[in-house]
Amino acid sequence: APFWNSTYEDAYKRRPDFLKQVKCEGLSTNSDIRKCLKSVDVKLLINSSSIEDRGWGFYDFPMSEGEKGESMDYNVQEPFFLPYYPQDIPDKERTNEIELILSNTAQENAFWKIFYDYNNLQNWTIADNLLSKRLETFLGEKNETLLSEIKQKYSFGTDSVDWSPQWFWDTLTTDIRATCPMNHLADRLNSSPNLSVYRLYIEHCPSAVLDRGERWGAWHGWDTEAMFGFKYYNPAEYNETTSHDWQFAREMRSLVKQFAWGGTRDWSTSKTIYLTNSEPWRVDSISKPQSGFCQFWTEKKFDGWGWQN
DSSP states (O other), rough: OSSOOOOOHHHHHHHHTTTHTTTOOTTSSHHHHHHHHHHSSSHHHHHHHHHHHHHOOOGSSTTTTTTHHOOSSSOOOOOOOOOSSSSGEEEEEGGSEEEEEEEETTTTTTHHHHOOOOOOOHHHHHHHHHHHHHHHHSSSSSSSHHHHHHHHTTTOOOOOOOOOHHHHHHHHHHHHIHHHHHHHHHHHHHSSEEEEEEEEEOOOOOHHHHHTTOOOOTTTTTHHHHHSSOSSSHHHHHTTOOHHHHHHHHHHHHHHHHHHHOTTTOOOOOOOOEEOOSSSEEESSOOOOTTHHHHHHHHHHHHTOOOOO
């Protein structure tokens, strides 16, 4: 479903033939449907769930591709397998406590530019034009005041080692799409006494060997790349990884190993773990990622536009 507040009915209207496709139509009760769905061959479920025209607008400013661009045809809550939101599952239906890491990279949306050459912002003029266009599309009208406030908040026009038109755009859209919604989700899940949710924020970004001096941000998948040894994306370039990149790999692996072996006794759900781009590489802080920016977007009523998967 395209929006966070979508209902199961909204999602069903988008996929009315799903039960027929997986041969579970005509059943009258939720328990019968659940039993049937559990028996369906996994390949059939995957093939029936694949939609070629699903939206990929979540890599961009909200509504840049219209409502379709927002939809991945997911729904958070439905009556068959997820009748409750995770934090609302009744205590009597839980068998154990659950620990969870919620993480994102600081420039998730750089993926769109790096691998698809989309929203390629080579200078501040292009960035200005794109932001103006996207904001007008979202609001349905021009708003020069809000445009100016966004620019001021995100240091528009400032060039540095770790800031550029591309980093400006990728950070801004990632805040709206991933960082701020993830902060809200972590807080909400931690309201349950049976959930311990640890927030992880990844600022570490590729070395100059990989980005050819262009300075990529911490794009979507960079953490996975490091975790598994830089084998998936563009392996020819990853043969040239430096000690900077492998330091991040060690930090990722150490953190995941610690979590997997139950070594979270010193972790705090009230703090965020930052994997940084320089020593000391890992910092625990009570400050939530991009907290001031997230407050700005909340005040401007931009909550609710997070990635749907």
